[in-house]
Amino acid sequence: MLTERQKLILGVIVDDYIRSAEPVGSRTISKRGTVGFSPATIRNEMSDLEELGYLEQPHTSAGRIPSQKGYRYYVDHLLKHVELSDEVVRKLKAFFAERLNRLEDAMQQAAQIVARLTNYTAIVLGPEVFHAALRHLQIVPLNDRKAVAVIVTDTGHVENRLVDIPEDMSASDLEKAVNFLNAKLTGVPLFRFKTRLYSEIAAELSRYVSRYEELCRMIEDVLENDHADRVYLSGTTHMLNQPEFRDVEKVRRVFDLLESTPELIRLMSPSTEGIQVRIGEENSVEAINQCSLITATYSVDGRIVGAIGVLGPTRMEYGRVIAFLERFSEEMARLLSQWYR
Structure with missing residues (x-):
């Protein structure tokens, strides 16, 4: 729990450092008419704030700068309302x-x-x-190694991309995997798709295809392009x-x-x-x-x-x-x- 004096000094240091990008010393603070404490008093309080983790001293002879903890306290407790110009x-x-x-x-x-x-x-x-969710996924083989992946969202957006079929994956295994993914992921928002794919779906998908990890990466690549x-x-x-x-x-x-x-x-x-x-x-x-x-x-x-x-x-x-x-x-x-x- 910071004292009112410590709050005032911390707020002044953060404000000055934001403006100048230079470490703030006790003498600088004492010259501020709103503070009203001697440099010695301010130095003692700055030392305590440093021990508490709110300030850092980048150089031995320099002033202090806010730590990330200091910025957090400033944002949560000391920030004043600002009117836009x-x-x-x-x-x-x-x-x-x-x-x-x-x-x-x-x-x-x-x-x-x-x-x-x-x-x-x-x-x-x-x-x-945030709006787009999967309506349908389709992977259309062109030959043994190449396919076209088609993702259709519930907003009507269609994304097509040429992809590599995982090695030794048969057309029937690919069809099973796609049917499984459609059953599990239809309606899932695309920005949550990757998390669901790896946290919930990948283990089950392994029952259908042996190279499921490559299949997951392939679908992830299509989604990455879709979001771009x-x-x-x-x-x-x-x-x-x-x-x-x-x-x-x-x-x-x-x-x-x-x-x-x-x-x-x-x-x-x-x-x-x-x-x-x-x-x-x-x-x-x-x-x-x-x-x-x-x-x-x-x-x-x-x-x-x-x-x-x-x-x-x-x-x-x-x-x-x-x-x-x-x-x-x-x-x-x-x-x-x-x-x-």
């Missing part, structure tokens, strides 16, 4: 006043304006990711503007993740409605364990139909981004409600 509100109104005739165009433009107005990387999952045009990215190069990402290897890992559609869908799929803030290692993905991901769902008639995410360093302007996503998700829900009438 008149300019941002005006640009949002202009965007949603435009005539957006195609869903794909609206989703891509949504990603672009989120990235532009937050200066972070934007990820948008379109409604198809339903995840919209913008602002990936904004990462390069952050001092935390001067390490080329760190940036490469983040960019590799952003190119992995299934991983993005897993990261972005909401467990609850509304705003979610995941800081650093809370993302459970090593590539972004130094990043924060803030997501917001948007709903139509009480049903979640999509999600918007902002990815940036843990030194993110949480208040501004949360306020922006709250407003943006509300406007997105209104737009889609009109389309779904």
